[in-house]
Amino acid sequence: MPELPEVETVRLGLAPVMEGASIDKVELRRPDLRTAFPPDFARRLKGRKIVSLGRRAKYLLADLDSGDVLVMHLGMSGSFRIEADGKAAIAGTYYHPRSERRSHDHVVFHLSNGATVVFNDPRRFGLMDLVPRADLEASKHFHAMGIEPLGNVLDGGTLATLFAGRSAPLKSVLMDQRLVAGLGNIYVCEALWRSELSPVRKAGTLATKAGKPKPGADRLAVAIREVLQAAIAAGGSSLRDHRRTDGELGDFQHEFAVYDRESEPCLRPGCHGVIRRMVQAGRSTFYCPVCQR
């Protein structure tokens, strides 16, 4: 499910409730998600204060006053919801009324401010881990992770350096979290359409032999930033599972130019192409065969 904009939407929803609160209790309803919870997971969280809630690529990072970081990934189908009663109302925050546990509620955080944060993940491709803050960058989750696409270093020159000499198609290379971290199937398709680049084009063709950017590299860098920022502003994309923490849907699926639009007309002014679907590395790619080159 969630790519960078959806994870950032979740972070923005959780932060006002979680930051500054302490964890009174954690309920674990099963021993694992994609991987086992770390030893003593609930005990190591109990009583800890959440100093801040951050994000790296598609990971949420809760910085604790114990010196550990709670690392969370939503996988394909993970979501958080906030439950509270009226007395626990937190200014400016929307939440669900308290309810019975639902199917696939796997982790429940009871917070000192009266709110409850519930992690639900039907497919269990999500992940939670605890890592000492000092070890975070070197940890298995992040040691090989690529650049942050909304950070300062993403530009045409950086993409050219990353792509130089690569024969893999642009689609596959942009999906590789070791190069640029945070993009997934939707936003790769959308960024390639915005930059008029074919998903099957070899990544190396956006760089000179010296690793300098060709024009398409700059267009692609701009398109990646713009599509992610627009998606965050819209609260992410809701196809099946993604919900904001208040239960509302994101809106960016209404702005898709190509994703899930097979056989529909290309939206580029003056282009008379029809959107096609193909499979690359086992994933659907949507693109316009006329204007994407």
Next chain:
DNA sequence: AAGCGAACCTGGCTGC
């Protein structure tokens, strides 16, 4: 070494 396909797991939709 890079790049591809399969596997992990559940649910929703389509078509017979």
Next chain:
DNA sequence: TGCAGCCAGGTTCGCT
């Protein structure tokens, strides 16, 4: 109505 088959926003492993 039922059931088989296919598909899904991610990551990782194992094989060329």
